[in-house]
Amino acid sequence: MWRDALLIATKDLKIEFRSKVTLNLILPFAFVVLIIFAFALDTSPGTLQKVAPGLFWLAVLFSSIFSVDRAVAIESDDNAGDGLLVYGVDPGGIFLGKVISVFVQLFLLEIFLLLGVVVLYGPKIGGWLLMLASALFATIGLCAAGVTYSQLASGSRAKQTLLPLLLVPVVSPVLLAATKAWQDAFAAASSLEDPWLRLLIVFAVVYLALGAIFYSSILEG
Amino acid sequence: MWRDALLIATKDLKIEFRSKVTLNLILPFAFVVLIIFAFALDTSPGTLQKVAPGLFWLAVLFSSIFSVDRAVAIESDDNAGDGLLVYGVDPGGIFLGKVISVFVQLFLLEIFLLLGVVVLYGPKIGGWLLMLASALFATIGLCAAGVTYSQLASGSRAKQTLLPLLLVPVVSPVLLAATKAWQDAFAAASSLEDPWLRLLIVFAVVYLALGAIFYSSILEG
Amino acid sequence: MQTLVSFKNVIVLSGNFPILTGLDFEAGPGEIVLVQGRNGAGKTSFLRAVAGLLRITRGSASVLGVDLVANPADIRHRVGLLGHETFLYEDLTARENVDFVLKATRSDTAKASSSLSSVGLTGRLMDLRVSKMSAGQRKKVALAALLAREPELWLLDEPHAALDSWTRDFLDSALNSRVAGGATVILVSHESHHGSLVPTRVVEIGGGKVIGDVSGSALRQVDPQVTTQKRSGHVA
Amino acid sequence: MQTLVSFKNVIVLSGNFPILTGLDFEAGPGEIVLVQGRNGAGKTSFLRAVAGLLRITRGSASVLGVDLVANPADIRHRVGLLGHETFLYEDLTARENVDFVLKATRSDTAKASSSLSSVGLTGRLMDLRVSKMSAGQRKKVALAALLAREPELWLLDEPHAALDSWTRDFLDSALNSRVAGGATVILVSHESHHGSLVPTRVVEIGGGKVIGDVSGSALRQVDPQVTTQKRSGHVA
């Protein structure tokens, strides 16, 4: 399974690197979101810093929908997903591979985005560790839920992409928890005991487990 | 040209209606944007109403990127875009048709979204007429610029989606003007003399004209 | 001979890669030109260039009297192109697709149904979305649209692939009757047997240019079947 | 005869539509089964069912000793399927695609290059992205992956389509040598001429079930060419 996961992740990242869809599409968008907000809210300087975590995670949610969709779409061009089945790749491996590849992309994006937030909004950040930890687990949760649901929506071959309809309610708790955790972190609550972080860990574990268990049934359809 | 535009618009809307990609993808996302912000900013009730127009138009911008991309992608499946050229459909007609179809989708979305804003944020809205008029022209501007740039970015067959990188700076003036116009409208400045509205009209006309003039060169290029 | 298609030293690029490298070709009305050549030789690109879909970087070309270099757009709706891609919309039904093509080309939409049934897409198949169709059925939808349009110049890229033998025969006789009515056909094919559709000329493309052109009486001796066997003989 | 593939009254659905409607089929090792039938008859679906890609709703089926109803996943990597779709990634090069397939199937990746050159993808073509390739070149990439994998059971859906005549001959002889080495081939084809690949059996599918099965000595009389003409005679 791990071997397959690595194989899939390498391939997806290679394709992503070549076509650069995610990065080109999302990074500028995310930045413009930041800029426009800054412009719209500038009158009250406090607001900007208060909104920063919410904005950040919203931009990440958008990005995750997009890149998770891409990750699954890669296999539907020319029906490559059937190919994977025929080659006997372990479904759990496919799931993990895609989660890894999306995670890498999102995490990179988050780093850039955070730089943008810091430069543009200049919030004071107290708890770096809490921020990092919650970002890590929130992203894992997002990716795991995203890949699972994306497959659920597209695998049916009915192209009706139900994805966000399904996905958004599922990940919004993650999003809210991440926002809250970051607000705590911004407010210098550096402690890793943060209840929101704990919630994020639970979500990450649950979504990963559910995905790994059910992915094969979804693929088999 | 108008005949062709109608033909294309009908077809695109039919396909969109069948596959429901845009609506399913965007509406829930747009709502989550609203909800999360409501949640994140709940502490200061005044803020919410001040941010409402900006948020609204940000959600619309996101949606427009997505549906404009779809509108152009419809023609790249099975190379249908070449088909259109071979059938001798007027490029100006293709452009207008796609603008119409995207406009219809976005306008519907805006109605739903506005309901959401009213319910969630409860802003007092003074100038309905100004709001409607500015929404109309802002959406036209968005769609026209969007369709043009989408074709500019995608037709190259190099799948690198440059779209947002190119599009977002071009439409952000529209976005800012629309936000300002709505802020005026929320502040009960019902007058259609609003300078922002005039700016929006200028943008709509300019982008429509540029698109109609250049679309054929882009398709040929 | 009046020329319908005339290519002189045509060079076509894709990015920086030369796909056609100085191609010379002429065809007159009523011809059935069979284009052959190895994979990647440039056959599909040649057809697309004739249809006005590729920009000609150097050389001169005219089709049906229209100058392709100056105004490629004027030729497109007068040719019928059936390629590896069928230009269909997956989410529309067979009938909707054909209707759309006919409306777009300002042809008579009344012919849609009869054309679809003539290729064997009757009953439920007419209202089935293309996305649910088999490979051959898709091809038939594209074919039906083409047959209803009646273009002057038919550009067919491996038209027989994916079609069952009955539809192959139908296509051959349909093309024969169109040619009898004055149309011209350029078709690419790798198959050695072509039923009742007998080419008046065989052109071979290699490396983006024409490397062989056998027509009229000479054709009897060098028919594709024979060259194929000669070739496979070499390999074995 | 030992059975390698055994389908008994198999029913397969797509949505609510029955694609296979009680199909019975048996094949033993070393056979070359040619599957024929009208467009939409269910040939592609039959191959996909054999590969374990379609869920069998009713009936029983086993392939290479594996029960398809109970565990379709166990059969997939042991068959080689080449369909209308090639399962390639557009943004990867020919070599990367083949490498990926070989790694995924835990085969020997050393064979990638030689396999690619054996089908004629040498030099620049090996490192060209699939998205830039011609139809035939794409098919060749898929073929190269399949040849390097050496599956026990080959399921080929119109393998000759889009290939040039040299590659067709190469494919035929390659398949012949695999069959001589103990492999089994089921191929779908609409073409009447198949070069050196002589089927040991011809099965005809119609309406989602087998409606004709001619094998061994009887084949000489009823060769596909003849049946084709008979059929088109009925319709005309």
Added chain:
Amino acid sequence: MESRGYRWSRRAIGIVSLLLVAATVILGLWITPPDVVQGQLVRLIYVHPPVAWVAYLAYGVTSIGSILYLWKRTRNLKWDLLAAASAEVGVVFTGLTLITGSIWGRPAWGVWWTWDARLTTTALLFVLYLGYLALRRVPADSHQRAVRSSIAGLIAFIDVPIVHQSVVWWRTLHQGATVLNPSLSPKIHGEMAMTLLLGFISFTSVYAWMLMHRYQIAILEQKVLDAELDQLIEERRREPDSESRQARPTNDVGNFDQPSKV
């Protein structure tokens, strides 16, 4: 390749630019008086506005080049290369505007950056032309690239008047139109105005020099590409199976394992 006249005029412009910039620096730093309000800071006025205006000028040239390319009668790849060269220089000058503005803003407003309308729209201008340059990097044949980027270049130019008008449309922190105001009567006088004018001339001259340089490189690159193309065409024409089969010697036929070059 480069014509003699072109080379000489380029060098001449280079030398003149150097002298002009030197004169501006001397005038700006030592001859002109400090401002009553801003003190020594005001000296940035001899750099910052001229640099911004030259960026406008550069984008104007890009637009003209784009129009000349798009218009069929004057279509020539040179116009596209000129447009691209000018856009590149324009991006440099926009960058300089942002930098000098920031440097000025720190003491004047107390911040490096603020979300003022002029600043935001100038940043957008920067991004717009970065997008233009990015679009040019998408692999395509030169005509296709020229058409696409010409259109993008024209549309991007819309932002220039917006940047200019931003101080009027939004209530901004940024200086209003001091020199280029609607009544065209500068609100500064005497030697300051003269120095500002000199600054403008000298940066325009620097722009001209950079443009000529960049344009020359682009032309040379294009020539190299054309030469490569001829070679690629020759290669493709000599592809393994590009001779008629009947004419080919038997032992060579269909043997893909042989090296392709004969």
